Amino acid sequence: MTRDRALLIGIIGLVGCAAGLVLAPRQALIAWLVCWLGWGSIPIGALALLMLVALIPGSWRRLYAQPLVLGTTLVPLVAIAMIPLLVGVELIYPWTANGATAGYAAFKAVWLSTGFFVVRTVVYLLALTLIAWALLAASPRMRGPIAAAGVIAYALIGSLIGIDFAESTQPEFHSSIYGLLALTNQWLAGISFAILLGLWSSDGKAPLAAAGVLVTALLMWGYMHAMQYIVIWAGDIPAEARWYIERGRDDWGALAWLLYGLQGLVTFAALLSPTVRASRRAMMALAGLTLVMRVIENAWLVLPGMAGIGWPVAPLMVAASLAMLGFGWAGALALRRREETWNEPEWVGKARSV
Amino acid sequence: MADRLLGLIGEFGSEETLLEAAKQAKAEGFRCIDAFSPFPVEGMAEVLCLERDHRIGWITIIGGLVGFFGMLAVQLFVNVDYPVEVGGRPLFAWPAFFVVDFEIMILGAVTFAVAGMLIINRLPKLYHPLFGTPRFGLASADRFFLYIDASDPRFDAERTRGFLGSLGAWTVEAVLP
Numbered sequence: 369m370t371r372d373r374a375l376l377i378g379i380i381g382l383v384g385c386a387a388g389l390v391l392a393p394r395q396a397l398i399a400w401l402v403c404w405l406g407w408g409s410i411p412i413g414a415l416a417l418l419m420l421v422a423l424i425p426g427s428w429r430r431l432y433a434q435p436l437v438l439g440t441t442l443v444p445l446v447a448i449a450m451i452p453l454l455v456g457v458e459l460i461y462p463w464t465a466n467g468a469t470a471g472y473a474a475f476k477a478v479w480l481s482t483g484f485f486v487v488r489t490v491v492y493l494l495a496l497t498l499i500a501w502a503l504l505a506a507s508p509r510m511r512g513p514i515a516a517a518g519v520i521a522y523a524l525i526g527s528l529i530g531i532d533f534a535e536s537t538q539p540e541f542h543s544s545i546y547g548l549l550a551l552t553n554q555w556l557a558g559i560s561f562a563i564l565l566g567l568w569s570s571d572g573k574a575p576l577a578a579a580g581v582l583v584t585a586l587l588m589w590g591y592m593h594a595m596q597y598i599v600i601w602a603g604d605i606p607a608e609a610r611w612y613i614e615r616g617r618d619d620w621g622a623l624a625w626l627l628y629g630l631q632g633l634v635t636f637a638a639l640l641s642p643t644v645r646a647s648r649r650a651m652m653a654l655a656g657l658t659l660v661m662r663v664i665e666n667a668w669l670v671l672p673g674m675a676g677i678g679w680p681v682a683p684l685m686v687a688a689s690l691a692m693l694g695f696g697w698a699g700a701l702a703l704r705r706r707e708e709t710w711n712e713p714e715w716v717g718k719a720r721s722v
Numbered sequence: 723m724a725d726r727l728l729g730l731i732g733e734f735g736s737e738e739t740l741l742e743a744a745k746q747a748k749a750e751g752f753r754c755i756d757a758f759s760p761f762p763v764e765g766m767a768e769v770l771c772l773e774r775d776h777r778i779g780w781i782t783i784i785g786g787l788v789g790f791f792g793m794l795a796v797q798l799f800v801n802v803d804y805p806v807e808v809g810g811r812p813l814f815a816w817p818a819f820f821v822v823d824f825e826i827m828i829l830g831a832v833t834f835a836v837a838g839m840l841i842i843n844r845l846p847k848l849y850h851p852l853f854g855t856p857r858f859g860l861a862s863a864d865r866f867f868l869y870i871d872a873s874d875p876r877f878d879a880e881r882t883r884g885f886l887g888s889l890g891a892w893t894v895e896a897v898l899p
Binding site for chain 1: 779783809818
């Protein structure tokens with residue numbers, strides 16, 4: 369696909385979003401938020417994984433380094449895509465309403481104040497962009513230190529992205545695991561993006577690193593979801609139980625089964641087979657499924673608790689996805705680097721420095 | 723020496739000579755051969771045509787399923803047989819059951835994997851005719867052994883003994899029941 373065609377898809381998506389913004393502004397913004405959380409996880413997850421690639425040598429670099437570099441170059445786009453949400457923050461989050469925070473505890477009232485929220489968002493995205501820029505611009509010798517510091521910052525920012533942008537849509541809900549859910553969501557996005565791109569541009573068998581890293585993140589993801597559910601079920605506190613009841617009835621219940629069935633059971637069972645693990649096509653299919661499931665998961669996490677959401681949110685999400693994928697693709701084509709030295713074996717660097 | 727001959731075992735001094743001997747034995751047409759060394763010899767699995775065995779994976783899965791559903795059955799039985807009302811909890815509290823089922827699933831999978839590995843390897847085995855050859859104990863110290871079984875179609879007591887000698891075996895011993 370050429371850059372022009374990708375841009376065209378992006379513009380079509382944007383036109384759809386703009387139409388939605390006129391006709392149903394709240395739903396359009398919420399659809400954009402869900403897609404931002406889903407597709408935006410790709411560059412953020414790619415940055416997180418690239419920092420680990422910089423820190424942990426091994427054969428996985430051959431598959432992951434190049435696509436993750438590409439994903440990381442797109443982090444500024446994620447920051448730009450946040451702008452509409454900051455402008456329309458009062459249409460999205462219930463705690464922005466006048467007097468909504470009056471009943472909150474002091475810390476929560478300060479944390480969920482519009483001004484502080486906007487400042488925090490800018491800080492998160494600026495920090496991620498800076499880390500991404502520093503890591504990509506650094507000499508191979510400096511990548512380790514930057515990645516080590518960046519991973520620590522990312523662990524906080526990545527969790528807070530989930531807590532601030534998704535969990536706070538229902539301020540009465542509280543779950544300590546939510547930040548980790550957001551992190552695993554980002555890892556799955558980054559990993560499957562890298563697998564999809566890395567295997568697409570290669571041929572032959574899929575390396576074991578593809579399935580190995582994916583299944584690790586998948587187990588982590590399943591564990592987080594299962595633990596949150598079991599803890600809340602056992603605690604049986606109304607505000608928390610309600611969160612699951614809302615997400616378990618009607619169509620949302622069906623969506624939950626789709627999410628946990630396809631992303632959890634089917635993907636895990638498929639990865640048990642050595643044939644699937646070695647097959648390029650099968651691994652690409654699983655990675656593609658995982659990417660789509662990021663949007664489904666965030667829709668399931670965010671939408672059921674939002675008032676005033678109807679069917680228009682579905683086409684609006686399609687429009688937002690087109691816009692993000694189109695501009696993301698065009699950006700990837702424009703920003704891709706010709707020469708990268710992430711893949712070279714350790715000894716090459718050592719041999720040069722002698 | 724009225725006993726039936728089970729096979730011949732040749733003693734070698736290094737992994738290279740053992741690997742070379744195994745290759746030549748295979749080239750000579752011997753099929754029922756085995757090798758013994760104090761540590762894994764790289765390339766030996768290919769020479770001996772040891773195929774990857776996927777049975778242990780399936781045994782592990784079966785063990786996990788047995789553990790999961792076995793424990794679930796125990797919990798269902800206990801709750802039906804002796805129902806206890808706990809703060810309005812349903813009789814079949816699936817989320818609470820799941821934690822225990824998961825743990826027992828891991829236990830079942832691991833137990834089956836270890837037991838299956840032992841059974842497939844035909845262990846524990848307290849005696850094997852090879853132990854009867856005086857020098858075989860050195861296989862766990864610093865010697866390398868190549869064994870040719872008498873059931874091999876090309877086996878002939880005298881000629882195979884000569885063949886092992888020609889490969890450079892330091893000693894060749896008969897394996898008797």
